[in-house]
Amino acid sequence: MKNEKKEVLETSVSRGQIALEAVIIIGFVLVLMIPLLYTLFSRVLSVQDELRMLEGSRAVDTIANTVSTVGVIGPNGTATVQITLPENVRNVSIGKTNPREVVIVLSTALGDIDITRLVNYDVTGSILPRSGGHTVKITYYDQGPPIVVSE
Numbered sequence: 001m002k003n004e005k006k007e008v009l010e011t012s013v014s015r016g017q018i019a020l021e022a023v024i025i026i027g028f029v030l031v032l033m034i035p036l037l038y039t040l041f042s043r044v045l046s047v048q049d050e051l052r053m054l055e056g057s058r059a060v061d062t063i064a065n066t067v068s069t070v071g072v073i074g075p076n077g078t079a080t081v082q083i084t085l086p087e088n089v090r091n092v093s094i095g096k097t098n099p100r101e102v103v104i105v106l107s108t109a110l111g112d113i114d115i116t117r118l119v120n121y122d123v124t125g126s127i128l129p130r131s132g133g134h135t136v137k138i139t140y141y142d143q144g145p146p147i148v149v150s151e
Contacts, residue, residue: 049108052086056104056115059083063094063102064117066138067147071121075142080135087131094149095124102149125149 062083070077085092090112091105099122104115122145127134140147 045109055086056106060104060115060117064119067119070138070140077140079138083134089129092127092129122146
C-alpha cells in the first residue's frame, strides 16, 4: 500500500514539474516574441504612412503639373484631371498661404506632414479634404490670373 501511494505521489510530482516547465518555456517564447511583434507592427504603420504620402504626393504633382500646362495654354485654357486623395488627408490648400503654392496636409503616426509644390502661375481654389477620387477642373479665365482649381 505504501508503494502505491509513493508511486502516485511521484507521478503527480512528475506531471506538475512538466506543467511548470511548459509554462516557463511558453513564457520565454512570449518574452522573445513581444519585441519582434512590436517591431513588425511599427514597420507596418510606417509602410502605410509611406504609401499614403506617395498617394498625396502624386495628387499634388498632378495638380501642379496641370496648373503649369493650363498656364502655358494661356487665357481660356481649361483641363480636367482625376486625383485620388489618401484616407489620412487633413487639408488641401491651393494658393492660400502663397499664391503659387499647392499644399496637402496628411496625418501620420509621426504627426502632420505638408506636401508642397510650387507652380509658375498664381493659383487659387479649393478641394474638399476627403479621401477618395476627385475630378478637378483647372481653368485660366480670360481676365487673367489667378488660375482657378475647383471640383
